[in-house]
Amino acid sequence: TPDYFIKLYKSLSRSNGEGVGTPPYNADAIFGLMDNEKYSQRYYKFGIDETINQSTIKSSEFHIYRLPRKSKARNKRDAGHLIIKLYLVTSPARKNTSYGNLYVGSQMVFISQYGWIVLNLTDAMSKWVKEKIPNYGLYISIQNKDASLVSQSTVIFAQKSMRHMKRLQPIISIYTRQKIGTVNQDSEETDLSKAFENMDPRRYQKIYNGEFYVPPKRFRRSDSSxxxxxxxxxxxxxxxxxxxxxxxxxxxxxxxxxxxxxxxxxxxxxxxxxxxxxxxxxxxxxxxxxxxxxxxxxxxxxxxxxxxxxxxTFVILLFNEQAVVLKSYExxxxxxxxxx
The missing domain is CATH 2.10.90.10 (Cystine-knot cytokines)
Structure with missing residues (x-):
């Protein structure tokens, strides 16, 4: 099970499945699509679950995990930055290049930074689902600030083909709304709901760090007396x-x-x-x-x-044919x- 969905489940429910707070983007079903390309470091292919086509997409992201470098020696270049650019592949012939593909977005990271990197994918997902543009996958390029390309050996991402890396494999998260109205979970405002409402730039990192975990339920003294x-x-x-x-x-x-x-x-x-x-x-x-x-x-x-x-509300984490799904049932x- 992808790491993000395990952490998100623990941030939205108690251990018994009782829902707490409002899910991100008021979604009642959050899908996690897993990469079908086991070995490529720059090209990623995801199957779109049929249920997603029948839902309202609220938001979507691409999650990749950069592995730490084996060499721990630091140099002056470690203080610099890299630019990760994401593209929507427009033809199978272009799956190993950025040329001719549709630019989606980018993110700047430190050269020495490792861990989860999250890129917004909402517009690209809308093109696949709503505009019915063929899904040929995603391509990322990594550049220095002077626009020169970074070699694949310099930046390595976790893949499910790697040993003990299934929880860190690349995923697409898709937040959908299948019913009209608001998810009727506990009205208590949580740190998670506030982080997404205020668009906290560190909200995804906080989920991965377990900072939004729902604490055990406290029983009132009057109940026991x-x-x-x-x-x-x-x-x-x-x-x-x-x-x-x-x-x-x-x-x-x-x-x-x-x-x-x-x-x-x-x-x-x-x-x-x-x-x-x-x-x-x-x-x-x-x-x-x-x-x-x-x-x-x-x-x-x-x-x-x-x-x-x-x-x-009951929150459940489950698998269907093509995805892991975090769903809220009222x-x-x-x-x-x-x-x-």
Missing amino acids: ETKDKVITRRKYCSLYPMQVFFDKMGWDQWIVAPHSFNAGICTGPCPFPLGQSYQPTNHAIVQNIWYNLNPNNDIIGPVCCVPHEFK DMIAKSCTCR
Whole structure:
């Protein structure tokens, strides 16, 4: 699994998959496309997942990892800069050159800098998906500030063909919106959501560094101090109970990376009469509850039912045929119960 998606998952959810904060660019599905070229250091080819064609693309980036040089000796040139230029390949004959290809963007880095480099790819992705320009891949050129080309032996990027490098392989991240509206995750504003809202130039580096990880959930002291009698009384009626779902028992663990299980919650138990406001019942539910208790033998009107009222978003990291996907599913984790 690509390193970026593991870190992003931990920045958007708790260990149980409960979503926290707003995903980057308000995306509800984030795709990670992996490079099909195992050995090339300058040419990259990615298959476009069919689902992406049916979504609204909010943003996209190209992630490459520069490996540190074997020689640790420093010289004066280490203080200089390199320019990494990204091109959209317009013909298979041009996959090893920048000439005749479509310029996408560039980034300046220190000669001594290694680690993740992220280049914006939104316009190029729109050309592939919306304008239906043939996808012949991407090409990068690396230049000195005087525009002279840098040799491939000077700047080496991680590839999945290299040993122990699969997590560092080149990827394209695509942030998509498949539903209208806003992702309904925890309303808490997180450092991650603020970083993307303010377009923090170090936001991707902070994700890779694990600076946005969601901390473990803290339980309120009042929850643990609730008396046993109160719990027993409350549990006689409609209440929220745990319902742990294990993906391996469903046969889904082959394609779901994280989490391995989650507590979906289940609402069960009879609804009390009369209905208290703690259940936030609708007027219809109140009337039905009264009428049923006045006419318990009525064959048509049944009792009101205990059902989920509020939900939390569930975040899942999974594989499909061509990509790794980080997806937010709304209305997946029951948060409270009501009678309807």
